[in-house]
Amino acid sequence: MATLTQTGSTSAAIPAAKGPKPIHGDVRDVGRQSLVYLFLLVPMAALAAAVPFAWTTGLLSWTDIALSVGFYLLTLHGVTVGYHRLFTHGSFKPNRAVKITLAILGSMSVQGPLITWVADHRRHHAFSDKEGDPHSPWLYGTSALAMSKGFWYAHMGWMFEARNTTNEERFAPDLRRDRDLVMIDKLFWVWTVATFFLPAILGGLITMSWMGALTAFFWASLVRVSALHHATWSTNSICHMIGERPFKSRDKAANFWPLALLSGGESWHNSHHADQTWARHGVKRGQIDTSARIIRIMEQAGWVTDVKWPTPERVAKLTAD
Template sequence: MHGEPRDVGRQSLVYLFLLVPMAALVAAAPFAWATGLLSWTDIALAVGFYVLTCHGITVGYHRLFTHGSYKPHRPVKIALAILGSMAVQGPVISWVADHRRHHAFADREGDPHSPWLFGTSAWALARGFWHAHMGWMFQPRNTTNAERFAPDLLKDPDLVRIDRLFWLWTVLTFALPALLGGLITMSWAGALTAFFWAGLVRVSALHHATWSTNSVCHMIGERPFKSRDRAANFWPLALLSGGESWHNSHHADPSCARHGVKRGQIDTSARLIWLMERAGWVSNVKWPNPERFAKLAVD
């Protein structure tokens, strides 16, 4: 009984931070058509904040904090944790715990968001797609034990502090585009449209790009490497996801810093890690091992 108020509060925040931006995304095209209120300033701010927060998730939350694909200097670690938090996909420790649990039980009982948990009929797959894409987040009991799956993060004072300040990063991810839009255009209208496009619409677009890795990339695509699950490479999402949609490659070698391991596979997250390595900001990067991937290749 003691946990119920906290569960209710948590679910209320899930509804607020997922559904409000989604409503803006649905309304975006009619809004632009009816009002004409979409400027180059809005587009530039939306793209800029999308790139920053997307790579906060991919380079920070995922490849660094979940899989330890490289070792960063402390300022890089803090910056990536904050940028990832500004994607409004949850505090860093719970996000990492969920994802580690996903890898531990990928596409089996215990996986928090597999699309294959309900069967293989048309209805079961439709239900599974919804569950994997976003439905799992609306289930109060589908929570992950951080002490079991993210004990290392719980021992990091920087990450604990950033995790507790998730509310602040959420406020900033919407306030900063509005502030910049207002200052650039010197108008309240510019602040409002920037809040809509570079705040609400951008957050929801990134939500769906990330969620598609859980849903689409476990159902559709190529599987050139052996893995214990049904993760697949789906190239149309490569740019929007920062390279995360090379999902079969990732599940074949989870700690590898580059997911697009073949020539021509777009992976902007790996490129950013490479640039940081060249600058001396990160070290011990786990780049692809050709011999390992040759052994993992499907005959």
């Protein structure tokens, strides 16, 4: 039986599967599945309309840009530093305030409740690019048609399957024992409401106008959420299809530099799959990794400890021949 530890990498933060617990969780009911469609497709429609909307109306102000960039960076790093490097892989130990803040900011990315997201991602590492992986682009074959289908599935199609859920008891039992995280997970709807309406409220207050609130809602809420969705999803799709593979891993994860800035350093994906626990994914000189920089700042401030930085010895050992 496959476990949650990955061959050739350190995964102490990910508990091994115990007993015959199934991979999949309960099938999502109609209500929950409808919300998946709503919060993925409505922001995506706004993203698709963004350029023609700005071109034809001119309704894009510096306030909208500032709010969009600000909320993008906050929620991006809530996912990359919080959801991913902390809660999924245990790359560092935070104090309680940092833990709670990162969990809330990650929730405000509207990528799903914390425990669900972590369970899905740990399952991905357990079965990376094999049967059981919730979003591998290689599940249909290697022909052009199969890869096109695989790209769509890995990028976002997997989320539309009500049966493609993950057993949280098997893949995230540690999070289910943390009262703070369970409460934040249950209040996911609150963080979703906040992420959509806070930019609008701020836009209205800054401009002292209803139009300022409306355009901020369009750009800093809808467009920003969808842009972040696609940046994250590209790690699942593009970074398992094309790019460089300088490190040894048991799957097709690749480093894809054009996405490094937009993804907060997550697109150094081959490095990450070589050793899941590293707090820095861009391990080579010049590789942009803003998430690692934030972790370093928090470490220097004394807010986090036991950071798992890559060592020269470990990097050399995992470097592909």
